Amino acid sequence: MTITSTTSTTVALDTVVEAGDGALVTVPSGGRLQIVDLHGNQAVDTLFYDAHDIDNRYSAFDTIREQRAVFLTTGSRLVSTRLDELAVITDDTCGRHDTVGGACSQESNVIRYGEFTRHQHACRQTFLRYGAKAGIGQRQLTHNVNFFMNVPVTSSGGLTFEDGLSAPGKYVEITASRDLFVLISNCPQVNNPCNGWDPTPIQLLGRW
Amino acid sequence: MTLDHTHEVPGGAAWSAPVRAGRTITLTALADGANATMLIIGADRLDRLNIPDTLKSQMSARIKPGMVLMSDRGLALATVTASTLDWHDCLTGALPDQLLLLELTKHGFGEPDLHACINFFSKVSVADDPRASLTYVTDHAHTGDTVTLRADQDLLIFLSTASHALSDGPSASVAVRLETPDHTPDPELREEAIRALRLTRELIA
Ligand SMILES: [Zn+2]
Numbered sequence: 001m002t003i004t005s006t007t008s009t010t011v012a013l014d015t016v017v018e019a020g021d022g023a024l025v026t027v028p029s030g031g032r033l034q035i036v037d038l039h040g041n042q043a044v045d046t047l048f049y050d051a052h053d054i055d056n057r058y059s060a061f062d063t064i065r066e067q068r069a070v071f072l073t074t075g076s077r078l079v080s081t082r083l084d085e086l087a088v089i090t091d092d093t094c095g096r097h098d099t100v101g102g103a104c105s106q107e108s109n110v111i112r113y114g115e116f117t118r119h120q121h122a123c124r125q126t127f128l129r130y131g132a133k134a135g136i137g138q139r140q141l142t143h144n145v146n147f148f149m150n151v152p153v154t155s156s157g158g159l160t161f162e163d164g165l166s167a168p169g170k171y172v173e174i175t176a177s178r179d180l181f182v183l184i185s186n187c188p189q190v191n192n193p194c195n196g197w198d199p200t201p202i203q204l205l206g207r208w
Numbered sequence: 209m210t211l212d213h214t215h216e217v218p219g220g221a222a223w224s225a226p227v228r229a230g231r232t233i234t235l236t237a238l239a240d241g242a243n244a245t246m247l248i249i250g251a252d253r254l255d256r257l258n259i260p261d262t263l264k265s266q267m268s269a270r271i272k273p274g275m276v277l278m279s280d281r282g283l284a285l286a287t288v289t290a291s292t293l294d295w296h297d298c299l300t301g302a303l304p305d306q307l308l309l310l311e312l313t314k315h316g317f318g319e320p321d322l323h324a325c326i327n328f329f330s331k332v333s334v335a336d337d338p339r340a341s342l343t344y345v346t347d348h349a350h351t352g353d354t355v356t357l358r359a360d361q362d363l364l365i366f367l368s369t370a371s372h373a374l375s376d377g378p379s380a381s382v383a384v385r386l387e388t389p390d391h392t393p394d395p396e397l398r399e400e401a402i403r404a405l406r407l408t409r410e411l412i413a
């Protein structure tokens with residue numbers, strides 16, 4: 001099910017991230033990063049930082065406002081708190097992605113599902129672990145993109161988590177508008193349908 | 209004895225204040241189309257308002273009475289105890305705001321603390337179309353509209369009265385009133401919100 005390069009650009013990165021694991025990837029300006037949902041319905045929690053100034057970081061709600069729409073797909077510009085363009089979604093075979101729902105944490109799991117989830121692994125544990133080597137700590141964590149995740153927002157102001165629209169082999173491609181750190185958590189959540197109740201591996205394919 | 213505090217924040221300004229646990233914060237729109245963008249930082253000066261966690265644990269895409277505003281670490285920061293409006297925007301952020309950034313800097317914070325905000329008094333409607341398209345609602349808040357929060361731990365609140373980023377109208381003044389009631393009962397809350405409040409009272413409040 002892995003995808004192989006079909007262009008002449010060098011494949012600089014080709015790796016599988018296991019369910020519940022993460023990655024910190026440096027993508028140079030102009031580089032293209034594909035995230036492949038190998039088995040379908042797998043939420044991939046992702047943060048973007050200017051590699052030369054991590055305070056210039058992805059802003060979910062500025063991105064939503066600038067495009068006047070909640071869901072992300074091809075053409076969505078991912079902007080920072082300074083309104084700099086960090087990256088653009090340049091290909092998307094899934095159709096839409098969430099950036100309202102944030103990342104799971106041990107603490108938010110307790111609130112949502114109960115005390116029994118206190119010590120289950122969660123995305124923000126992964127973010128802190130992989131972000132540390134880039135200087136990304138608790139203060140630098142912000143609200144992420146959830147690739148392949150389906151969080152419908154309704155005209156009456158409601159919000160739910162639902163089964164994904166994704167399927168095995170669906171992918172999304174991000175093209176970096178400047179040198180970036182891309183911090184990824186392949187979500188381990190088992191208490192809601194965001195991973196189809198069964199977290200699975202993803203593939204990262206970088207061309208630059 | 210704690211005195212009440214009132215202040216009128218003029219349009220296009222920024223303001224910040226500490227708010228002790230148990231106090232209430234009432235904002236009043238002093239003109240039609242007012243906007244009050246708020247950031248909240250918790251008692252330990254690291255834990256911040258987390259809009260995604262607030263929304264997904266209470267199945268809402270807007271801020272309304274009967275919601276607990278939750279922190280990054282799953283604690284209750286404040287409870288929205290009353291409002292004349294049932295929709296306060298929290299999906300469209302705020303433009304870079306030098307005055308708000310200066311207020312953060314006065315308290316030792318800065319750009320890394322520009323977490324998601326609430327735009328009190330503003331509404332951005334969501335369409336039931338494939339992208340969930342957004343439209344700023346021009347006739348939402350009117351003079352005299354209010355919202356009241358109860359602080360559930362010691363807070364720092366940061367407020368900007370710049371116009372909403374999607375509004376082409378003028379900015380408007382907002383009145384702030386801090387009071388110390390003997391007791392502010394919980395409004396009707398979801399079980400997730402009750403859990404957050406209980407944990408907060410057990411751990412830090
Ligand atoms: Zn997760």
